[in-house]
Amino acid sequence: MIMRCASHGARRHVQPYGKLGGKAWKKGRKSVSTVSKIVPFNSGSRIVETACRTLSVASHGLNALEAKFADRDFAAIFLRMVGMIMNVRGRLIVTGMGKSGIVARKMTATLTSTGTPALFMHPADAGHGDLGMVTPDDIVLMLSHSGESNELGPIIQYCKRFGIPLLGLTARAESTVASASDVCILLPAVREACPNELAPTTSTTVQMAFGDALAIALMEMRGFSADDFHKFHPNGRLGAQLLKVRDLMAAGDAVPRVCEDASLLDATIEMTRGRLGGTAVINQGGELIGAFTDGDLRRTVTGTQQLTEAVGRFMTVPPLSVGPDELASEALRLMHMHNITLLFVCEGGRLMGAVHMHDLLHAGVA
Template structure:
């Protein structure tokens, strides 16, 4: 007898898997219903009004919701904040105990409630009406208190819950989450929110590392190994040893990158009949791979992998401005 059979009295592992599949199928139906809502003229118009109000708010977007809707509201707040829309979560249970004071006349409130009738939302609705704070509602009930009280109401599709008792919020919270992402991305694109802006809000962790630019990690100034093309192999070797990057740039009189000489080039040179007083220009790699300081560090790492090298020189309009080693990229968490 399998372990699954022992702990699940109602059937086999196949039935459990079918339940999971059915849950996902119902969720997909809910997402399709939400997508289809955008074909409705009134829904689309309300969405555009919602975006316009949030875009023009002088203060912050106060996002609120109770229970499972509150959890979705927290996630929505985090996504909005990280993509350029100043937002903060207000817990309805705390609102009536002093936290209403966080709402200023410059703010706008976005209220999530599937039923539109959570009692805890009452004080926030009253406060918004008393002080003329714009109230944006998200609910599936067109005749609910939230819908009637909202200046702009987004009517979510009344979807089937995956719960067999139609009680536990499942599909309804899935589409709330998806709508929050759609709203955040729409606002993000309208603001022209770039990868640079995103990195300002995500400087740490793996995600931040993928958005770091070459200029933030490269060696510059006197730390960049360089010799001119008439320098001797000995001079080039000394320069490589000084910088400890495994190679040196070869530049012309204008400081433009014209070649590279690496440890590998040196080994291949000294194993032949070459004399160390010969000019490095004869043995350098012509037109070496280089990268712009404004390029993403992840792109620099890709170039290294593609060309099987560990050192890239950084140029602005052919002029050498820096050098970056694979170790610098890996140490910074770039992958």
């Protein structure tokens, strides 16, 4: 960098300010820290005590929230809030600024995954067009610990102008959010775990817990089942745990089956065709009466038995089976418990299909 002196017009070279490799900069710079006193890492006990104190403060905040529900007025307001959300024709629009906004995003995700249609609206974007996502059929849930975030103003005005119900969640009864809300939940006044009592810690934990309580209350009121949950979580490990046996079983001609008077040779051929390591043994009515597996075949042929003998003499009875609407994870549990790799699927005693351990594991069931 070259600078020109104003008085004489002479030029002089100056070390660039941001060039840390320069000797002059290294020599003249002072270390800058964002903290005034750093605790050495060898003070392990103090660090652990701080962590435990944080958890203790958070625990007190959660206990205070739980105690709130014992108050009849608070419980009545909560029930009214739940009723309004249950009866809304549109969606629940959740909003909040700063840390409350982060909690609002998580709350939105929990609500949508448990049966309550919800959207997150960022207050900073609301006044720049995103208010258009709010329809007369919707309801707005506003989170603000202080109840005085300036960015929430346009949303409050919009709700009042178009008669959109506004639900508030704040800790201050005299705040703007509390006074503007049609229904307002007043969270307990809690101490922040931050030693300066400034950084939102306990307050956001309490907000998060209330959001979970609200979502689960709505979930139970809707009768939201595991089947419904699976519709919204088809992928990943969670989706695999909610799969049913009928989703993974082989059916129709893919299921090996023989009658009880079939020969061992016929049963062996059928097992080989099915590639499941076994065959079902059924009666004339199509009901499962036994199972004949690779293990049964090995035990049979090592004896003096002839392959022309009836398979019914050597099949495993009673056969272990599972219903088509059982969770796939339950089928896998039975396989592990009985040390088998194949389960036949029956409904009302009739053979419907077969499920192999490899299919369950390949689908991510655990």
